[in-house]
Amino acid sequence: MKILIAILARDLRLALRQGADSIMVVAFFIVTTTLFPFGVGPEANILARIASGVIWVSALLAAMLSLERVFQTDFEDGTLELLAISPVPLELVVLGKVLAHWLTTGLPLIIAAPLMAVMLNMNSAGFGTLMLAMLVGTPALSLIGAIGAALILGARRGGVLVSLLVLPLYIPVLIFGAGAVEASLLGLPAGEHLQIMGAILLLTLALAPLAAARALRLAVE
Amino acid sequence: MVCVAWMIVFTGSDLTCRRGERLVFTDLAFDARPGDALMLRGRNGAGKSSLLRLMAGLSEPLAGTICWENENIREDMPAHRARMQYLGHQDAVKPVLTVRDNLRLWASLRDVDNVDAAIDQALDALGILHLANSSGRFLSSGQKRRTALARILLGESELWLLDEPTVGLDRESCADLARLVDDFRAKGGIVVYSTHVDLEIAAPRILNLDEFAIPMFDWLRDEIGEDADAQHPDASTTPASTTRDGTSPSRRKKIHSPSTDFEGIA
Numbered sequence: 126m127k128i129l130i131a132i133l134a135r136d137l138r139l140a141l142r143q144g145a146d147s148i149m150v151v152a153f154f155i156v157t158t159t160l161f162p163f164g165v166g167p168e169a170n171i172l173a174r175i176a177s178g179v180i181w182v183s184a185l186l187a188a189m190l191s192l193e194r195v196f197q198t199d200f201e202d203g204t205l206e207l208l209a210i211s212p213v214p215l216e217l218v219v220l221g222k223v224l225a226h227w228l229t230t231g232l233p234l235i236i237a238a239p240l241m242a243v244m245l246n247m248n249s250a251g252f253g254t255l256m257l258a259m260l261v262g263t264p265a266l267s268l269i270g271a272i273g274a275a276l277i278l279g280a281r282r283g284g285v286l287v288s289l290l291v292l293p294l295y296i297p298v299l300i301f302g303a304g305a306v307e308a309s310l311l312g313l314p315a316g317e318h319l320q321i322m323g324a325i326l327l328l329t330l331a332l333a334p335l336a337a338a339r340a341l342r343l344a345v346e
Numbered sequence: 347m348v349c350v351a352w353m354i355v356f357t358g359s360d361l362t363c364r365r366g367e368r369l370v371f372t373d374l375a376f377d378a379r380p381g382d383a384l385m386l387r388g389r390n391g392a393g394k395s396s397l398l399r400l401m402a403g404l405s406e407p408l409a410g411t412i413c414w415e416n417e418n419i420r421e422d423m424p425a426h427r428a429r430m431q432y433l434g435h436q437d438a439v440k441p442v443l444t445v446r447d448n449l450r451l452w453a454s455l456r457d458v459d460n461v462d463a464a465i466d467q468a469l470d471a472l473g474i475l476h477l478a479n480s481s482g483r484f485l486s487s488g489q490k491r492r493t494a495l496a497r498i499l500l501g502e503s504e505l506w507l508l509d510e511p512t513v514g515l516d517r518e519s520c521a522d523l524a525r526l527v528d529d530f531r532a533k534g535g536i537v538v539y540s541t542h543v544d545l546e547i548a549a550p551r552i553l554n555l556d557e558f559a560i561p562m563f564d565w566l567r568d569e570i571g572e573d574a575d576a577q578h579p580d581a582s583t584t585p586a587s588t589t590r591d592g593t594s595p596s597r598r599k600k601i602h603s604p605s606t607d608f609e610g611i612a
Contacts, residue, residue: 131454135447142442203436207497210402211455212428346405 128213132221133228140229146191147229151237154187158241169246176245177255177306183241184234184259185295188266191230192291193284195222195274196341205278206345215338223264223271223333231263247310254309254319261322262302268326268333269294275340297325354379356401356505356536361410363396370396371558374410380504380534383527383547387540388555394540395435397555398507401538402432414505428456430505431498435513437490438497441483445474445493448482449500456501468499472522487514495523506530508539520545 140147161179165171199205208218238259239252247255273291277283305318354377361374370393378384386394399405401412403423411418419426439448446465453461469475472492477485485493491514498506506527512520524547527537531547539545 128455131451135443135451138447139440139442202440203434203438204440206404206434206436207432207438207452208455210404210427210430210432211452212424212457213455214424 128217129221129224132218133225136222136225137228140225146194147233150187150191150230151233153190154183154234154237155241157183157186158244162245173246173248176242176247177251177303177310179245180238180241180247180255181262181299181303181306184238184263185266185292185299187234188230188263188270189288189291189295191226192270192274192287193277195226195271196278196344197274197283200278200344205341209342209345215341216334219271219275219334219337219341223267223337226271227264227267231259231267234263235259247306250312251306251310254315255306258302258305258315258319258322261319261326262298265298265322265326265329266295268329269298271337272333272340275337275344278341278344298322301325355415356413357416358401358412359410361397361400361412362408363393363400363405364408365393365396369408369560371555372409372560374555374558376553378536378538378551380536381531382536383531383550384536384538385541385545385550385552386538386555387552388559392555392559394555395509398432398509398538398540401505402430402507403427404432429503430507431501431503432507432509433494433498433511434509437494439482439485439490439493442481444479444481445469445485445496446478448493449497452497453500458501464500465496468496471499471526472496473519488516488519491515492519495526499526504535506535506537506539508537508541510540510542512541512543512545 158179161175162172165175196205199208209215211218235256238255242252242255270287270291273287273294276290277287280286301318301322305315305322308318309315356376356378358374358376362372363370363374370391374397376384386397388394396405400407403419403426406420411420413419414426414429439445446462446469449465449468450461453464458464466475466478469478472495474489474492474496477489477493482490482493491511495511498508511523515523520543524545527539527545527547531537537547
């Protein structure tokens with residue numbers, strides 16, 4: 126636990142000192158979401174209909190945007206090598222870094238999401254579910270993304286590669302995340318969707334650190 | 347205590363190392379007792395860094411074993427990692443963090459009790475205590491190197507693996523480093539290091555990696571290249587038979603053999 130906090134504290138401190146990353150993710154999210162009314166037209170009903178899907182897709186893309194950086198700088202300056210041969214389990218290090226990634230990207234997205242929902246004329250009945258679904262969904266995005274981020278280390282043009290690796294794996298989160306919001310907009314219980322998302326989160330929480338740590342070991346070998 | 351001091355604790359046997367598609371060295375063996383300093387010598391590409399990475403457990407040997415007290419380090423990597431400190435080519439100093447914050451992470455990963463005191467002590471030993479609160483961005487390369495060296499002083503360890511520790515250091519810091527290494531050895535630590543500058547430490551044992559190079563390798567590569575791979579796809583598997591016949595004098599010069607017997611024959 127102490128180790129997790131140490132890693133988390135360092136990564137958060139790094140993120141604060143070079144704060145652009147986290148702001149960029151939120152800005153990207155807002156800009157992407159804003160593009161849809163321009164493309165689809167300002168028809169309020171249509172926007173309300175597509176709002177949950179648009180917000181989720183934009184959140185997915187925004188979360189992905191920052192993935193490349195999760196391990197890249199540590200890999201380049203030799204920190205990763207030292208973490209790999211430090212006495213602590215690398216899985217724990219991965220978990221700490223994922224947690225820091227989520228706090229600096231996932232959390233701001235959750236806060237920005239209702240604003241975007243207002244802009245897209247979503248019925249306010251769905252706001253609560255939207256935020257709840259994102260609260261469960263975005264940590265899973267960070268966890269799955271960590272596997273991709275670890276696998277692309279050392280590859281040229283890793284940013285493009287990571288999207289190809291990770292986006293297909295994001296589909297379940299997208300389906301159930303958007304589904305939960307849709308359900309609550311129609312006045313149906315969203316619990317089942319949220320439960321499945323919770324299951325996805327638990328599964329990735331158990332498996333992603335293992336997979337990412339293995340990929341990191343290969344990268345530093 | 348005398349008994350312990352004479353016991354060989356860190357050994358490697360029959361080590362073969364491959365980097366990419368190149369065999370770097372083969373049949374390499376080493377041993378070290380507490381208090382030993384093992385100095386790795388060899389031309390560029392002889393595998394000094396590769397050997398240190400094998401010892402650190404960063405990569406696995408193609409063949410052979412590395413043992414600590416007769417137990418393969420692969421059997422219990424966490425224990426090996428806990429007893430070892432590794433200094434690589436890169437300093438791993440984050441430009442946006444202060445020297446102290448940079449070191450704090452490494453101290454907390456090693457269960458150091460009083461982190462700040464330990465960091466102060468390490469920085470003082472390397473003469474950079476006054477830089478503790480400077481941001482990594484403003485450090486010179488020598489100061490970064492000293493920060494990296496301060497890292498290996500944090501926490502208890504029994505084995506130092508130092509890859510070119512003197513790079514970027516001035517004469518004075520080299521003397522500091524030599525003193526730290528000797529202090530560490532006096533406490534029973536083992537140091538394995540590679541360097542091009544002579545580090546003035548007491549009685550280092552020298553391991554010349556050129557002796558374990560694969561002599562016919564460059565020649566063989568040329569041969570495979572010339573012979574169109576289709577003709578001898580398995581040429582690499584039968585090096586012995588191909589080296590015996592038809593080694594022209596011009597080629598022989600390319601052979602890098604430390605044993606110099608080739609010169610005698612020629």
